[in-house]
Amino acid sequence: MTITTSTSTSSFYATAAGQLSSLQAQVNAVDNSISSGSQYATASANPEAAAQMRMLQLQDATATVDTATADRATANLQLADSAMSQMVNDINQAKTLTTQAATGTLSDAQRASIGTQLSQIQSDMVSLANTKDVNGNALFGGGVSGSAYTTDSSGNAVYGGAATSQTLAIGGGQSVQTSLTGPEIFSMTDANGNSTNVMDAIGAIATALKAGGTSAQTAAQNGLTTLSNGLDAVTTAQTVIGARESWITLNTQNLTAQSTARATAESQIGGTDVSTAAIKLQQLTTALQASQSCFVRLSSLSLFNDIGN
Amino acid sequence: MTSSLLSIASSGAQAAEIALDITGQNIANASTDGYVRRSANMDEVASSNSWSTANDVSLSGVVVSGIVRNADSFLQSEARRTGSDTAQATSTVSGLTDVETAVEDSGVFTAIGTFTNSLKSLAENPADGSLRASVIQGGSTMASAFQIAAQSLSATQTGLQGEVSDGVAQVNTLTTQLSTINTQLSATAGATGAADSVVTTSDRASLMDQRDSLLDQISQYADIATTVQPDGVVNVNIGGVSGPPLVSGSTTNTLSTTTRTDGTQALAVGNAAVTLGGGSIAGNQTALTKLTQISTNLDRLAGSIAQAVNANQANGADLTGATGTALFSGTTAATLAMTTSSGSAIATAAAGSAADSTDPTNLSALSAALATLDPSTTMNTILTDISGSVQSATTTQATLQTLSSAASSSLASQAGVDLNTEAINLVKFQQAFQASSKVMQTASTIFTSILNLTA
Numbered sequence A: 001m002t003i004t005t006s007t008s009t010s011s012f013y014a015t016a017a018g019q020l021s022s023l024q025a026q027v028n029a030v031d032n033s034i035s036s037g038s039q040y041a042t043a044s045a046n047p048e049a050a051a052q053m054r055m056l057q058l059q060d061a062t063a064t065v066d067t068a069t070a071d072r073a074t075a076n077l078q079l080a081d082s083a084m085s086q087m088v089n090d091i092n093q094a095k096t097l098t099t100q101a102a103t104g105t106l107s108d109a110q111r112a113s114i115g116t117q118l119s120q121i122q123s124d125m126v127s128l129a130n131t132k133d134v135n136g137n138a139l140f141g142g143g144v145s146g147s148a149y150t151t152d153s154s155g156n157a158v159y160g161g162a163a164t165s166q167t168l169a170i171g172g173g174q175s176v177q178t179s180l181t182g183p184e185i186f187s188m189t190d191a192n193g194n195s196t197n198v199m200d201a202i203g204a205i206a207t208a209l210k211a212g213g214t215s216a217q218t219a220a221q222n223g224l225t226t227l228s229n230g231l232d233a234v235t236t237a238q239t240v241i242g243a244r245e246s247w248i249t250l251n252t253q254n255l256t257a258q259s260t261a262r263a264t265a266e267s268q269i270g271g272t273d274v275s276t277a278a279i280k281l282q283q284l285t286t287a288l289q290a291s292q293s294c295f296v297r298l299s300s301l302s303l304f305n306d307i308g309n
Numbered sequence B: 001m002t003s004s005l006l007s008i009a010s011s012g013a014q015a016a017e018i019a020l021d022i023t024g025q026n027i028a029n030a031s032t033d034g035y036v037r038r039s040a041n042m043d044e045v046a047s048s049n050s051w052s053t054a055n056d057v058s059l060s061g062v063v064v065s066g067i068v069r070n071a072d073s074f075l076q077s078e079a080r081r082t083g084s085d086t087a088q089a090t091s092t093v094s095g096l097t098d099v100e101t102a103v104e105d106s107g108v109f110t111a112i113g114t115f116t117n118s119l120k121s122l123a124e125n126p127a128d129g130s131l132r133a134s135v136i137q138g139g140s141t142m143a144s145a146f147q148i149a150a151q152s153l154s155a156t157q158t159g160l161q162g163e164v165s166d167g168v169a170q171v172n173t174l175t176t177q178l179s180t181i182n183t184q185l186s187a188t189a190g191a192t193g194a195a196d197s198v199v200t201t202s203d204r205a206s207l208m209d210q211r212d213s214l215l216d217q218i219s220q221y222a223d224i225a226t227t228v229q230p231d232g233v234v235n236v237n238i239g240g241v242s243g244p245p246l247v248s249g250s251t252t253n254t255l256s257t258t259t260r261t262d263g264t265q266a267l268a269v270g271n272a273a274v275t276l277g278g279g280s281i282a283g284n285q286t287a288l289t290k291l292t293q294i295s296t297n298l299d300r301l302a303g304s305i306a307q308a309v310n311a312n313q314a315n316g317a318d319l320t321g322a323t324g325t326a327l328f329s330g331t332t333a334a335t336l337a338m339t340t341s342s343g344s345a346i347a348t349a350a351a352g353s354a355a356d357s358t359d360p361t362n363l364s365a366l367s368a369a370l371a372t373l374d375p376s377t378t379m380n381t382i383l384t385d386i387s388g389s390v391q392s393a394t395t396t397q398a399t400l401q402t403l404s405s406a407a408s409s410s411l412a413s414q415a416g417v418d419l420n421t422e423a424i425n426l427v428k429f430q431q432a433f434q435a436s437s438k439v440m441q442t443a444s445t446i447f448t449s450i451l452n453l454t455a
Helices: A009-036 A047-102 A108-129 A182-186 A198-211 A214-270 A274-299 B002-028 B073-105 B108-122 B129-187 B202-221 B280-314 B361-373 B375-415 B419-454
Strands: A149-151 A157-159 A167-171 A174-177 A187-189 A195-197 B038-044 B062-069 B224-228 B234-238 B245-248 B255-259 B265-269 B272-274
Touching (some): A047 A108, A047 A167, A047 A198, A047 A214, A047 B108, A108 A182, A167 A214, A187 A214, A195 A198, A198 A214, B002 B038, B062 B202, B073 B202, B108 B375, B129 B202, B129 B265, B202 B280
Antiparallel strands (some): A167 A174, B038 B062, B234 B245, B255 B265, B265 B272
């Protein structure tokens, strides 16, 4: 007896079921990727893409922090900028007053009155030097809590802040100092070549003017040179601040460009190409329908339908 | 002569009836698992008597000598082997997917990112209470994420270990049943002599169906090598031809499993260790091995983060000016926890700084230490490792599934019931029966006419 080979009925049904469910699963997968907008449902569908997506998303999160930090740095720098503009105004006003005092026609009383005004400018300068940053700490004191400058018994401004300004990382491996320390702004040399600071220099002129006499006019004349030096110091510092602000702006533009590039990469790596997916869905649906009608036709073919009766 | 014709016709009618019975049986079992299509083996009866002469015509009709069980042992073992491989791949994929889900859904990667980013934010103002609170929050979220991952992995491990134990118990039950079938096959062997030859009895055909079905079931759990004896008794070795014997004749050896200290499962028959090359138990073992590796890596990562943060804490001063104390306790993913809920415990300032210091020296050192440690990349590698394993296992499974489908489909084509063929057989044997009846009628007519002649 030979063993005959024929298609068995159960294998026909098993094969048909396998094919139809496989097509159905593919249709579901495409449908899912269209509705979720992401090409892969699980990381194991494409581990490399998933790894890239994770790192890109981490970079997105980090970029958010970087942007916030950059904004804070910018805010501090703007505070510093406007405080320093005010300082420049003060010094210019001091120069105008000192120029008046340097003319020989003024009386001692008039010079003393100018000296008083200079004293007010001095204290205004000290309070400007003690400007708070966005955190409420000393803006020109390296971020210490409390004041950058205190006035000692002899009326001199004494620096009490940190040696360096606060440094913030603003992304892309870059960091920026969010301000300048007091000595970086106010250190200068007076007309005689002695080291001093702007507040003390104005104070010294004020003291000399209040003292009156012939030396007052000389002091005012020397004071003009001193104040010019002071103005130079503050405007130079302001230029540094301005340069840092534009550096942050540049860096932020860089970050934005990177963020856009990341978004593009994310959609390319993990996003669904809707038109391709839609065409694939159409193709699969057609195949599924065809398979279904094939199955119905084939399964209705049975000899039992035609034999006997 | 006429009586001979009558007996020939009756043997034909009987044979056709048996063939119709078999056809009916085939149709009834068209969708029975493990049923192999039967057919009747018919032999012509033409034996001459001892006293007959050489030229005598001696026709005695037909006899059904046995049942043919249309099983091709090569196709059967091929279907069993590929089925075993597919079962292994399927359980590997399912186990690894559980591991992937456990690690992925715990959100460890995101939590690490949130923690390191909260430290970056703290640099904006190291003395700020709310920023410090968000660091503590980030830290405890990260610790919880590690704990969730460890718990999910542990649950997955328990589940996989349970599957191995269940599989082993199933194999033992099935081998016991197989030994019973072996005993019966051995006992009925005398009925046909050469037992597993094509022609057999209907009882033995049914026993062989059961035997093959049991072998199929065992091979779903573990890869087996089978040796069929001439009397139809099958001997089974587990883990391939060189593996220890599981069933020999009517005796069975018990498969046992023990949990190793690392959580993986070892198999043995008696004292002989078993290494499986297929079957769902092998797949579970593969998944358990991967799970152990992932779990170790996760523990190492959690420990390294805790170590880096705690070591750095000791180098700095916290918000009260005191030397920083450890922020994390525990050295594994399961035990990682925050020791404090107070933001002031974070040592951001250099050692010896005054209280409420805004000095970020130690915070920068911590950020730098974490940047060097790079826990996010390590975690990403762990995640890619497991999802890569799932992907390659899935690809392997798809390939094996194709092979297995092809093998079982060719086995089904060869051994399964085709209703159209049975329909033809039904008509064929019905006509044979009717024809035999006609022969009987003819014999009867002849006999009657002879009777009338003598009367």
